[in-house]
Amino acid sequence: LYVEIVTESNRLSGDLVAIQLKGTKNVTFKNKRSSFGGIKRETLNYWLSLTVPVFVCVACLEKKQCYWGSIELQNRQGRFKKKSKTVS
Numbered sequence: 001l002y003v004e005i006v007t008e009s010n011r012l013s014g015d016l017v018a019i020q021l022k023g024t025k026n027v028t029f030k031n032k033r034s035s036f037g038g039i040k041r042e043t044l045n046y047w048l049s050l051t052v053p054v055f056v057c058v059a060c061l062e063k064k065q066c067y068w069g070s071i072e073l074q075n076r077q078g079r080f081k082k083k084s085k086t087v088s
Helices: 041-049 071-076
Strands: 002-006 012-024 054-060 065-070
Touching: 041 071, 054 071, 065 071
Parallel strands: 012 054
Antiparallel strands: 002 012, 054 065
16 A cells, blocks of 8 residues: 655645555564564565555554554664564
8 A cells, every 4th residue: 555645734745655554363562562474575675675665554453453663664673684584
């Protein structure tokens, strides 16, 4: 999903972000952090190659809440350093 940012005066800004929505029955937290796994490395590499910021939104079906994270920020923080076929 691509979302265009709207200015305070309700004008389209031309600034886009990409959002990938995932759903899961339950989201758990440890030390105020949660993890969503099973994202293919090739999907991550595709997201990182895009010219727009990418956010993953995880919908907790049990709590009816949505949590999000910036792929770019997580990458800069070294969260995807392992060479596995999937990432969390």
